[in-house]
Amino acid sequence: MAAFLELRNVSKSYGTGDKKVEVLKNINLTIEEGEFIAIVGFTGSGKTTLISLISGLIEPDEGEVLLKGKKITGPGPDRGVVFQNYSLLPWLSVQGNVELAVKQVFPKMSKIDRVNHSRKFIEMVNLTPALQKNPSQLSGGMRQRVSVARALAMDPEILLMDEPLSALDALTRGSLQIEIERIWNESKKTVMLITNDVDEGILLADRVIPLTPGPNATLGEEFKIGFSRPRDKAAINADPNFKKERNAIIKYLDEVGMHRSGSKGEAYALPDLQPIIKVNKLKRINR
Structure with missing residues (x-):
């Protein structure tokens, strides 16, 4: 039986001639239906290129990407x-942005069904009070919630998240991490999250897979995350296994980063991650 999502020997380059740079090389990955996978890596390692290949926005130079066995x-x-x-249309309301996507995917759906369908997912991300507001009236966290609602309302086979929380402040990011975990538990969608935050990957994913530094970046050793769901951020941070998993991933990233910088004469900076000694449980914030 074929894997739900599979990447077979995928490579991707940009440029031509002497300026050609191979960003990704020999990427092999299988994801099962309903899994939540986090890809972590250095800035410039090709994480967004990987998402673009799976979304079909670009094609690989070599290899193939398969969804349910189909290229x-x-x-x-x-x-x-x-x-x-976020990629929201500024002249449309929260409902309008979600409805537009629903209309494109389900053109035969009646107006009333389209409205109800859209509002279901707007409610899922706790934005019903902001239904008629435009993006300019929303905070960054609220805009990202709209983006999540829009993607889910399209009823995709897989949800691809390209560093969706990296531009947010720490408090809003923490709140949305909790929301994303809750939404995943409700929707059971297959999810690939691209992030440069190891803690975020451990909190949300079933597996964390590092992407080695580019050029010629490839997927490294995978780390299976065994915390039960639904996950509580405070409880996980207090669990000794959290520190063990976290240190193992950071050590691996550090080692591949040092190896690559030693061979190329370049320096790669790791994310500034500090151990959490004590964490108060975050309250849900509709921001």
């Missing part, structure tokens, strides 16, 4: 993407 040859509604920069 991906272009964008499609079976893959929902949550971008880092």
Whole structure:
């Protein structure tokens, strides 16, 4: 039986001639239906290129990307993407942005069904009070919630999240991490999260897979995360296994970073991650 999502020997380059740079090389990955996978790595390692390949926005130079055994040859509604920069239409309301996506995917759906369908997912991300507000009236965290609701309302086979929380302040980011874990538990969608935050990957994912530094970046050793769901951020941070998992991933990233910088004469900076000694449980904030 074929894997739900599979990347077979995928490589991708940009440029031509002497300026050609191989960003990704020999990427092999299988994801089962309903899994939550986090890809972590250095800035510039090709994480966004990886998402673009799976979404069908670009094609690999070598290898193939398969969804349910079928080769991906272009964008499609079976893959929902949550971008880092929200990508909302500024002249449409929260409901309008979600409804527009629903109309594109389900053109035969009646107006009343489309409204109800859209509002279901707006409610899921706790934005019903902001239903008629435009993006300019929303905080960054609220805009990202709209982006998540829009992607889920398209009923995709897999949800691709390209560093969706990296532009947010720490408090809002923590709140949305909790929301994303809750939404995943409700929707049971297959999810790939791209992040440079190891703690975020451990909190949300079933597996954390590092992407080695580029160029010629490839997937490294995978780390299975065994915390039970639903997950409580405070409880996980207090669990001795959290520190063990976290240190193992950071050590691996440190080692591959040092190896690459030693061979290329370049320095790669790891995220500034500090151990959490005591964490108060975050309250849900609709911001």
